Amino acid sequence: MSDSRQGLDLQRIFSPQSVAVIGATTRPESVGRAVFGNVLHYDYTGVVYPVNPKARSIMGVRAYASVLEIPDPVDLAVIIVPSGGVAQVLEECGRKGIKGAIVITAGFKELGGEGVGKEAAVLAAARQSGIPLLGPNCLGIINTDPQVSLNASFSRLMPQPGNIALVSQSGAVGVAALEYAQAERIGLSKFVSVGNKADLNETDFLAYLLDDPQTDVILLYLEDLATPQKFCQLAQASGQRKPILAIKSGRTAAGAQAASSHTGALAGSDAAYDALFAQCGVFRVESLEELFDYAAALATQPLPQGNRTAIVTNAGGLGIMATDAAVRYGLTMAGFQEETTQRLRESLPAAANIHNPVDVLGDANAARYAAALEGVLADPGVDGAIVISTPQLMTNLKEIAAEVTRVAEQHQKPTLVCQMALGEIEETLTILTQGHLPHYHFPEETARALAAMARFARSRRRPRYEVKTFTDVDRPAVQKVINGAKTAGRQFVLEPEAHQIFQAYGFPVLPHRWVHSAADAVRAAEELGFPVALKIVSPDIVHKFEVGGVKVSLHNGAEMSRAYGELLAGVAQARPQAALAGALVQKMAAPGTEMILGMTRDPHFGPLLMIGLGGTLVEIFQDVAFCVAPISEQWAHKMIRELKAFPLLQGFRGEPPADLESIAQCLERLSQLVLDFPEIRELDINPLIVFAQGAAVVDARIFVD
């Protein structure tokens, strides 16, 4: 839907003055009863009208045979009638002047077959009536804002108000998430189940929630993205002022297959999702636990300025486990200033460990915890703290929780609590919840949550990236080559043509000549200067190495003459039918580090750029990085640094460092090239040889549509 409609439309869905529940019923265990009951019983501040042609009233509320009979204006329709009747109802809603619709009814695209057509009809009816549509096949929405207090869903639960919003592509995952949030005492601002996303999708809701004053953290459960590029632009433009965390399921091939049979979603490549989320600052997680663990911390605590973590514990063993986990998740253990150590020494018993992790001992009372936490949080070398308390003989968890809350409030540093007790801790958790301190069951998950905060803080500190546009490019030259290939009926360009394309876009290509005889080849080599390589050029041969179509390290005219003859003879034998188009004479590159650059075009995401180190070992280690075009200079450098073999490029064991600027620029120019020419379907440069200064495109393939 268009950007201009968004704000208003979703306001009518989340905060309507009046709601019609069409298909409301009193039939036990029905969705129609559950939805109407939820609107009615959770203190909705507007007016709700049940619509049911067969009932005088529903749960004591005057019912209407159709929306058209409701005497007052209606903002929102929640529709639970059988799938065959939905389009008709939407048409009536249009006539009634209704401003938004939630279609909860299932039996559409997710069934395939007839369902696809039914969904198209529903969407057409909504569009015709100008009604933005949530669903079909969804759980509904919840707005906990006390000004509205609307539960227009068939969830069994009404979440506590809070500052975390949840958008779920699966109703059941949504339900599970609501259950979990309630058990963990985590409040929500809004909940949306997006269902089949016939009209409104996650991008629309993301836009709304980024502006929603009740929402500070946005959680997404996704099986696909309806509009990945728009989603990415929106997330990026938000400058990460609100953390966005997403589960994107279907990560593994098996999972993706499962996803495509669910909700009818077509999964894109998982590497593309990874790249896209990373680029637009969305934090991808794997499980509901992670989602809420991180959200609870991000929603309540200040962001850490760095990774330096202090641990305060009343059990040495748990301190060690927390330390292990902290380091594993990328935090560092803070080293305390002498002043802090001195302070801890004075306020803790002699047997306590005054170094990090601070062990306040099994008999620690609240005052001892307070002293230790005060000490470490006051240390300028500490960015965040983990407080672990486990019930020992004299442990008063409630008092400790109160003191920890009091001390944490006085510092602008994140403090996370690991409460390793499971019985009789209701009051303790209430103290922590009211004090806005996130609490966890295990040292490991506590450390993981703090590490996630540090990662988010780091990514938010990154400057905004601007994508550069190179002006020293020759678009017509590239267009001409591509048109030529198309005219010739080829799906790829010849190698000399590929070098023309790269040259036109400012890539460092090696000096080369396209020749058609041995004599030309010798002359070209003399002009270029030996040593040179010689490669067959043929519209019928893509993989020239496989047919013996490449000769390297030719040092003089005699070698070249002989090589030319052998090349033709070899190819004639291997591929007697192949038409030949001469050969490419190319100056040999100096020694350097071999890299691979590539692009594949994802139907969903557009061009996906890839970089990796060349060579056999790297192939085994699968050491590559991806991003979605366009790419900024900073992101290009980030991709290069992400390679596991990056130390090799930095100058390993006395080798000179590789020219990282040149690699980054090749990535940026590649990004521009493939965005400028959608006809380029797939491309790889293998190898790009990188030197201490500069680089060279040695071999390349470009496929066109």
Add this chain to the structure above:
Amino acid sequence: MSDSRQGLDLQRIFSPQSVAVIGATTRPESVGRAVFGNVLHYDYTGVVYPVNPKARSIMGVRAYASVLEIPDPVDLAVIIVPSGGVAQVLEECGRKGIKGAIVITAGFKELGGEGVGKEAAVLAAARQSGIPLLGPNCLGIINTDPQVSLNASFSRLMPQPGNIALVSQSGAVGVAALEYAQAERIGLSKFVSVGNKADLNETDFLAYLLDDPQTDVILLYLEDLATPQKFCQLAQASGQRKPILAIKSGRTAAGAQAASSHTGALAGSDAAYDALFAQCGVFRVESLEELFDYAAALATQPLPQGNRTAIVTNAGGLGIMATDAAVRYGLTMAGFQEETTQRLRESLPAAANIHNPVDVLGDANAARYAAALEGVLADPGVDGAIVISTPQLMTNLKEIAAEVTRVAEQHQKPTLVCQMALGEIEETLTILTQGHLPHYHFPEETARALAAMARFARSRRRPRYEVKTFTDVDRPAVQKVINGAKTAGRQFVLEPEAHQIFQAYGFPVLPHRWVHSAADAVRAAEELGFPVALKIVSPDIVHKFEVGGVKVSLHNGAEMSRAYGELLAGVAQARPQAALAGALVQKMAAPGTEMILGMTRDPHFGPLLMIGLGGTLVEIFQDVAFCVAPISEQWAHKMIRELKAFPLLQGFRGEPPADLESIAQCLERLSQLVLDFPEIRELDINPLIVFAQGAAVVDARIFVD
């Protein structure tokens, strides 16, 4: 302690006929009160005697001034008197004929300083009296066997009886574990807090628990191993008939250790723990959650025959998440037989997904779950099942739990339940617990637990490994070289001597000669056959490459003569003070794959063997595998296969495969060599070049003590 004492001793500690609680008191919040109260109030089937010189009775039970005044025989003493009085009490226990003691009192070795001496005195008193001692500084023990029902600890909880035993080196971690087990309804057979391990340690308790008929799964929380080699032998000898799971904390602290030599730098003692646990079949985990998640499954369900997993869910989204997690943790998604698909098609509604993951839909009742689970468990292509149920509108979780339990019982395949509801599920969990079905909160942890079972089953199916002893070795020759180095006051052997050692132990060494003049060098090269390498030999030079002490690829006598001169001149310039001992002429190795073999001697574990691929990239990727000597042939092959670069050895991209037998045999011979000669402190072969047939030790360093 000696093996013969073990069984009986620990029987007196876990199942005593009578217990004296020395230091029992009624003082509120005291350990002495907590311990005595626990023995008294949890239905101990024997007799308990409080010992307190100042009290007539404790909690209504007749007290004694000392154990010597107790009129009846006493099996076990639980001691909570102040640390200074423990030795004296133990001496009295000895006179009383007591057979086991638990010293709960803290204030010993853990404090350092005086505490160390106090602990030594306590141990001496226990030894003198012939009393096996648990502690000091521990929480105590619990035996839930209804025949005994002894809680001789100051834990707040008495676990439910079960078939899982827990041994914890940290009291607080033990308490946290007991809390967690109770919350998750997991029963325990025995609990032991080993404290400072002055006498009895985890190996003693492992021995006891392996024979304990009440225990089927053994859990360990360790901060170190007191007797690693004995522990390993015991675990190995058990043939994994009972799963042993261990947390070993302090993983990362060890990683931070810097070491001087190459092999040392890559090792670190945590790698030794990893290697040791893997070799003896102990399953290392990282968190208490994992520990109990896996234990709950292993304690109740049959082991899977393979990785092929079926998922049954009433929510598509959760099915996808479970599929992702299953694949991530190494399971595979089962493909159903046509018969199964047909059966599911007949018993499930048309909208259901009858392929894996099976979606029984949101409105599924218990019968539908039963039909689906019956269908997939009956499929011979399914090794285990995950059943997910999340509360939707008409979901009756209790009925589903009952039906799932009934169906699962009829099949010898593991079935794990993911119950994604958190409110009002007490009865449901009771049904699952009584039906011995392990249950989890999230798809991810369910899949992880099933994957852990599959991993354990796989490791248990491995044949027992026998360590080979090579008889074609010449021990005196090696001893002579080592003695020579010692006599000369050297901490390392010269390179020609290293090759003598390797030759004596049957390693494939290259033909070589130790020469002392250019003329000799030329003659030697001619005898060996060109090309050859020339290396300086000096008792003052360990790193000969760094001083220009190596010339390679010498093709004829002239080159050799020149090289000899240059070698001497270069070394004289770089290290003018170095004494020279001639040079080594060595035949050049044919091209092949470069590997590294190494050994460092861990003070705790003995020799730690390492293998990795040579070269720069492998160093960057840290692609090495470790094991503790001795090593069997099968384990040597397992180490080689564990290398990430293993595909390279298998013959990557048309290269011939490397001779894996030769590599394995080098590892086995290395194991024997370093066990035969404890004087070898550190050793590395870098590179070992491996060919399609055979291998060659090219360069090596051996350090001796």
